[in-house]
Amino acid sequence: MERWRPRKVVIIGAGAVGSTFAYALAQSGVADEIVLTDMDANLAQGQVLDLAHGLPFYPNVQISVGAPEDYRDAHAIVITAGSKQRPGESRLSLLQRNAHIIQSIMDGIQAQDSQAVVVVVSNPVDVLTYVAQQRVKWPRGRVIGSGTVLDSARFRFLLSKHCGVDVHNVHAYILGEHGDSEFAAWSISHIAGMHFDDYCQLCGKCEDWQAERDRIAEEVRTSAYHIIGYKGATYFAVGQALVRIVSAIVRNEKSVLPVSIVLNGEYGLNDVCLGVPAIVGEAGVERVLDLDLPSAERAALEHSASILKQALAQLVGT
Ligand SMILES: NC(=O)c1ccc[n+]([C@@H]2O[C@H](COP(=O)([O-])OP(=O)(O)OC[C@H]3O[C@@H](n4cnc5c(N)ncnc54)[C@H](O)[C@@H]3O)[C@@H](O)[C@H]2O)c1
Numbered sequence: 615m616e617r618w619r620p621r622k623v624v625i626i627g628a629g630a631v632g633s634t635f636a637y638a639l640a641q642s643g644v645a646d647e648i649v650l651t652d653m654d655a656n657l658a659q660g661q662v663l664d665l666a667h668g669l670p671f672y673p674n675v676q677i678s679v680g681a682p683e684d685y686r687d688a689h690a691i692v693i694t695a696g697s698k699q700r701p702g703e704s705r706l707s708l709l710q711r712n713a714h715i716i717q718s719i720m721d722g723i724q725a726q727d728s729q730a731v732v733v734v735v736s737n738p739v740d741v742l743t744y745v746a747q748q749r750v751k752w753p754r755g756r757v758i759g760s761g762t763v764l765d766s767a768r769f770r771f772l773l774s775k776h777c778g779v780d781v782h783n784v785h786a787y788i789l790g791e792h793g794d795s796e797f798a799a800w801s802i803s804h805i806a807g808m809h810f811d812d813y814c815q816l817c818g819k820c821e822d823w824q825a826e827r828d829r830i831a832e833e834v835r836t837s838a839y840h841i842i843g844y845k846g847a848t849y850f851a852v853g854q855a856l857v858r859i860v861s862a863i864v865r866n867e868k869s870v871l872p873v874s875i876v877l878n879g880e881y882g883l884n885d886v887c888l889g890v891p892a893i894v895g896e897a898g899v900e901r902v903l904d905l906d907l908p909s910a911e912r913a914a915l916e917h918s919a920s921i922l923k924q925a926l927a928q929l930v931g932t
Contacts, residue, residue, distance in 0.1 A: 620646035621864040624680055624688045624730070626719055627695030628652035628661045631735060634853035635692065636665055636677070643673035644861045649680035649688070652695070685726040689864045689896075692856060693719055693746070696736035706928055712736055713745045713929055720749040731863050731898040734759045734874075735856065739792045741925050743874045744887040755899035759874025761889030762788040764855040765796055766872050768834045769803075776830060777817065779805055787872050788834055789889050789911075790918030797914035798831040801907055802891070859894065866896035873899060877919075880904040881912065886919045886926070 623645045625632045632650065639645050648665075652658040658679045666677045685691060697711045716736065723732065734743040734757070743759030750757065765788035774781035786803035790796045805813045814823045841848045862869035871894050877883040880890065880902045891903040907915065 619687065620676075622647040622649065622684070622688045623860055623864065624649045624651065624684050624691045626651050626691065626693045627736070628654070628658045629694065629696075630847045630849040631852055631856075632692075632694035633661045633665070634849040635694065635735075635856045636661070637668075638853040638857045639860065640665060640668065640672045640675050640677060642857050642861065643675070644857060644864060645675060647676045647678070649678055649684045651680040651684075655679075682722050682726055685723045685728040685730060688728060688730040690733060690860050691723060691728065691730045692733045692735060692860065694735045695719060709738060709741065709925065709929060712738075712742060716742045716746050717749050720746050724750050731755075731896075732757045733856070733859055733863075735852070737792070738925065740874045740887045740889070740922050741929070744876060744885075744922075744926060745929070747876050747887070753897075754876045754878065755897055757876075758859075758892075758894070758898050759887055759889075760792070760852070760855060760859060761874035762790065762792055762796055762872045763859060763889075764852050765792060765834055765889070767851060767855055768837050769798060769830070772830045772833055773803075773805075773810075776826060777805060777813065778819075787891060788831075789872055789891070790915050791922055792874065792889060793921075794835065795914075795918040795921045796835060796889070797911065797918070798827070798834065799907065799911055800827065801911055802905060862894040863896060863898065868893050868895045868900065870894075870903065875899045875902055877902070881907070881915055883916070883919045886922050888915065888918055888922065890915075 625636055628650045636648050650658050650662055662679045734746050736742050739759040747757040769786045769788050770781050770784045773786055774784045783806045787799045788796050789799045820826050838848055870891050872889045872891050874887045874889050875892055876887050892899040893901040
């Protein structure tokens, strides 16, 4: 029988997203050990002390500053490390710098012979997940991106608010790129098993449901811009989304989540990472759900894939 070992989560990047995720994870009881690392050693040290002073109030958990050896026995490694855009810097140049960061992190993880599932969060998350996967060439399910889990949470929240129904009764998915070309997958979105069009008939509150649908999808797509405009970054909801993904991994929950994963023919797409519904368990993505989407949604997914492939081609061409 396999010996029990603590559920250990390593977070690389102790900035706004990494530290907020650590805080949410500590409160969740999902992990036994949380390890934070950052190229800024003082930042990592300060975050760990601040988090650890809350230990009397969390479920039992250890929180420490990490070293590369911590990758060895980790169950999940979450990468939130990234560079910010410098004044006057192009998006491509930022992408190149972040791709180099991800590659060197993946080299470090591989050097420790880690068996962990890696979750990439740094943006542009779909491109960087692909870069990470290409670097190590592990089974594709072991390197996943946070995909559209956060966007889908935003979608569920807005739908619940609009319909006046508990958010836990709303199952709804944003798919594709975590970014401008993402789209609302209405065909697989429900309230308590009812398609939204059917629920709308039942409810009868909206004057123009089609217009409301478009408005809600647009609000999801632009919400990160608004939050960044107000306060410079987004970190609370993504922290919770990461707890959800990591919980599925370390507790082998087999949860259906729209994470980013390299597609191998699903939806007719190859060699690109996109947010699609997948079953997530201890091995990472255990199965990609290749759904029979209606033609408009399939076209939207193909459009997202083409945008991401262009970004990858630019990266390779430099
Ligand atoms: N996927 C999502 O849904 C989602 C949501 C929000 C933010 N993000 C992304 O998460 C990333 C982090 O955002 P943030 O607000 O925490 O940024 P931040 O600047 O606060 O933190 C980034 C941290 O990474 C560290 N870092 C940089 N290079 C490193 C390296 N090589 N090794 C270790 N640490 C390194 C920096 O020192 C910094 O502390 C960004 O790319 C952001 O766009 C993704």
